[in-house]
Amino acid sequence: MDVPTTVKTALADQPVEGAVCLEAGAGVGNTTCGLLDAGARHVFAVTNDADHARLVRDRLDAEQSTRTTVLRADIRALPLPDDAVELVTAHGLLNVVPASSLGSLVGELRRVAAPGSRLVVDDYEPLPDDAAMRELVSLANAARELADGRPALTFYAAETVRDLFVGRGWHFDRRRTLLDPVPWTRHHVLVHANMVRDAADSLPDEFADPFRRETTRLVHDIGSESAGEMYSLAFRLPEQTEP
Numbered sequence: 169m170d171v172p173t174t175v176k177t178a179l180a181d182q183p184v185e186g187a188v189c190l191e192a193g194a195g196v197g198n199t200t201c202g203l204l205d206a207g208a209r210h211v212f213a214v215t216n217d218a219d220h221a222r223l224v225r226d227r228l229d230a231e232q233s234t235r236t237t238v239l240r241a242d243i244r245a246l247p248l249p250d251d252a253v254e255l256v257t258a259h260g261l262l263n264v265v266p267a268s269s270l271g272s273l274v275g276e277l278r279r280v281a282a283p284g285s286r287l288v289v290d291d292y293e294p295l296p297d298d299a300a301m302r303e304l305v306s307l308a309n310a311a312r313e314l315a316d317g318r319p320a321l322t323f324y325a326a327e328t329v330r331d332l333f334v335g336r337g338w339h340f341d342r343r344r345t346l347l348d349p350v351p352w353t354r355h356h357v358l359v360h361a362n363m364v365r366d367a368a369d370s371l372p373d374e375f376a377d378p379f380r381r382e383t384t385r386l387v388h389d390i391g392s393e394s395a396g397e398m399y400s401l402a403f404r405l406p407e408q409t410e411p
Contacts (some may be wrong), residue, residue: 189210
């Protein structure tokens with residue numbers, strides 16, 4: 169199974185072999201596959217999306233399936249006991265988590281991590297002001313805010329993420345650049361355009377039509393673009409719980 173280079177790079181300095189791992193926000197299972205390839209003893213792959221859960225299961229061969237538990241659940245309320253895992257990954261997760269939910273998510277990841285655990289968080293810096301993709305992301309956020317009161321995407325600066333986890337007891341280890349610039353291919357542009365259209369479909373036409381027209385214009389104008397940075401942050405918990 170193919171594991172993206174960004175995942176391999178993020179995990180390269182982590183003690184994956186023999187570890188019980190959690191992939192928080194499994195998506196299509198790229199990091200689950202990376203953890204299994206690197207020798208994880210067991211991986212809990214958690215997603216709240218039924219289609220993603222099915223995709224992850226379908227990617228695994230018989231041997232890998234014995235080392236994987238795919239869970240459909242809210243990451244803010246993980247169906248795992250305290251101190252259940254030794255390595256936590258969140259690859260491309262935080263950008264789909266609104267600021268109002270960050271605290272509960274970070275607290276839950278801390279709860280299930282045993283003393284001495286490692287944590288790897290990979291995500292995107294806010295897009296530069298002159299990036300055309302920034303316009304499309306802003307449009308998706310505006311449409312989603314009107315549709316259901318929450319943004320589609322939020323790109324948190326690495327320093328913000330670092331401070332958030334350090335504030336919950338994690339010790340910061342390192343920052344690594346995974347992509348610079350980030351290649352936003354035409355496929356990525358169309359995925360983000362569909363975010364706008366999906367949100368607009370739930371709005372009255374007088375609000376939806378301007379979103380649809382602007383989305384069509386941006387897709388044509390952008391085509392593809394290289395902009396922004398994807399980063400990887402690594403943390404660890406102390407071996408003993410600090411008072």
